[in-house]
Amino acid sequence: MLRNLSRLAIVAALLAAPAVAARAAEPGLTKCHMTFSLRGWSAIYKTAHGAGRITCENGQAMNVALKVRGGGLTFGKMDVLDGKGDFSAVKSIDEVLGNYVAAEASAGAVKSSQAAVYTKGEVSLALAGTGRGVGIGFDFGKLSIRRGHK
Numbered sequence: 328m329l330r331n332l333s334r335l336a337i338v339a340a341l342l343a344a345p346a347v348a349a350r351a352a353e354p355g356l357t358k359c360h361m362t363f364s365l366r367g368w369s370a371i372y373k374t375a376h377g378a379g380r381i382t383c384e385n386g387q388a389m390n391v392a393l394k395v396r397g398g399g400l401t402f403g404k405m406d407v408l409d410g411k412g413d414f415s416a417v418k419s420i421d422e423v424l425g426n427y428v429a430a431e432a433s434a435g436a437v438k439s440s441q442a443a444v445y446t447k448g449e450v451s452l453a454l455a456g457t458g459r460g461v462g463i464g465f466d467f468g469k470l471s472i473r474r475g476h477k
Contacts, residue, residue: 356416357385359423363393365456367409370467373468375405378475379412388421390475395470397429415449416417423449427470445470 345443359381367375375395382388414423426443452470 329385344346352374355386356414356418357383357420357431359383359414359420360388360447361410361412361414361452361454363391363407363410363412363454363456365393365395365405365410365458368404377407377410379469381420381423381436383417389420392473393451393477394471394473395468396471398466407456407458409458410454412452412454415451419451423452424472424474427452427472428469429468444469 360383361379361381363379365375365377365378367373367377373395375393377393377395379391379393380388381391382477417423425447427450429443429445443454445454
């Protein structure tokens with residue numbers, strides 16, 4: 328399953344690459360990265376909450392609150408402790424805030440891996456993380472990124 332998860336993440340990244348490359352070539356854009364943690368559960372319906380920090384190459388940074396909602400054929404719990412994310416190039420850190428939609432895959436027992444590609448208009452976010460818990464499935468969901476506490 329982990330091999331299929333890796334393949335899904337690679338395919339999703341390849342599909343998003345032309346748009347990301349074209350946008351990155353525009354002057355005045357910056358790349359942003361996120362570190363995060365998430366904790367949640369799923370029993371058909373998936374829910375998770377977390378927090379993170381976004382930093383951009385132009386020096387902008389902010390703490391964020393994360394919320395994941397979705398459905399699909401998933402069962403289990405998740406605890407992502409050291410997640411990482413890369414956004415497509417943006418004009419300002421404020422562009423990364425909002426609601427994203429995703430196709431996501433997860434697999435594992437005890438130690439779990441997750442990879443997902445989320446999109447919101449011209450902004451894309453590739454996430455990867457490992458953690459603890461039990462999870463199996465393929466589902467679609469929504470990720471909300473809001474300003475967090477300072």
